[in-house]
Amino acid sequence: MAIDHAKIERAVRDILEAIGEDPEREGLKDTPKRVARFYEEAFAGLHEDPSKNLSVLFSENHEEMVLVRDIPIYSMCEHHLLPFVGQAHIAYIPRHGKVTGLSKLARVAEDYARRPQLQERLTSQIANTVNDMLNPRGVIVVIEAEHMCMTVRGIKKPGAQTVTSAVRGMFETSAATRAEAFSLIMGRH
Numbered sequence: 001m002a003i004d005h006a007k008i009e010r011a012v013r014d015i016l017e018a019i020g021e022d023p024e025r026e027g028l029k030d031t032p033k034r035v036a037r038f039y040e041e042a043f044a045g046l047h048e049d050p051s052k053n054l055s056v057l058f059s060e061n062h063e064e065m066v067l068v069r070d071i072p073i074y075s076m077c078e079h080h081l082l083p084f085v086g087q088a089h090i091a092y093i094p095r096h097g098k099v100t101g102l103s104k105l106a107r108v109a110e111d112y113a114r115r116p117q118l119q120e121r122l123t124s125q126i127a128n129t130v131n132d133m134l135n136p137r138g139v140i141v142v143i144e145a146e147h148m149c150m151t152v153r154g155i156k157k158p159g160a161q162t163v164t165s166a167v168r169g170m171f172e173t174s175a176a177t178r179a180e181a182f183s184l185i186m187g188r189h
């Protein structure tokens with residue numbers, strides 16, 4: 001079994017007891033089950049192979065940039081197991097007209113987001129997978145996110161956005177191509 005529900009439920013019960021709560025009281029008795037269901041959803045990507053989403057490509061006579069912008073991202077920071085929430089932007093320049101379905105880029109992002117993550121790793125994993133599977137002329141991935149571990153605890157800075165990028169191929173070697181991508185991605189602000 002991919003996710004051990006019983007084990008999560010036992011652990012959540014222990015946490016409730018450890019904070020001085022009564023896990024048997026009305027409002028809490030189903031909480032371990034609910035948390036287990038949530039973790040199953042939040043960490044489902046651990047059991048997916050994100051590159052499978054890009055195994056079927058098709059040919060289209062288009063060798064210019066393709067950008068899917070504003071893809072909502074929900075992930076879990078691996079340091080605190082708190083969510084970080086934001087948007088991913090994924091662009092690539094096809095080589096020999098080899099393109100993928102647009103939704104597949106969002107699926108790759110989703111599979112990597114649903115794991116205990118760091119924003120930097122999430123960003124480069126998406127870029128590397130698109131690069132490996134499409135062999136494009138270039139890939140750029142930008143993620144903007146707010147980390148709940150900085151919002152609700154610790155430094156407590158709601159609204160602080162972390163922006164990460166990963167560039168491969170032409171986006172790395174051509175400043176003009178990279179600038180065009182950034183202006184399309186950030187232009188809406």
Ligand SMILES: Nc1nc2c(ncn2[C@@H]2O[C@H](COP(=O)(O)OP(=O)(O)OP(=O)(O)O)[C@@H](O)[C@H]2O)c(=O)[nH]1
Nearest residue numbers: 077078079080117118119120147149150153154155
């Ligand atoms: N680079 C990076 N850091 C992250 C990410 N998510 C959370 N962090 C940081 O991970 C760090 C963990 O630092 P620690 O000092 O070990 O933990 P902490 O005492 O809870 O840190 P504070 O948040 O400063 O209270 C914090 O600075 C977090 O802001 C991420 O995706 N990438």
Ligand SMILES: [Zn+2]
Nearest residue numbers: 077079080149
């Ligand atoms: Zn954190």
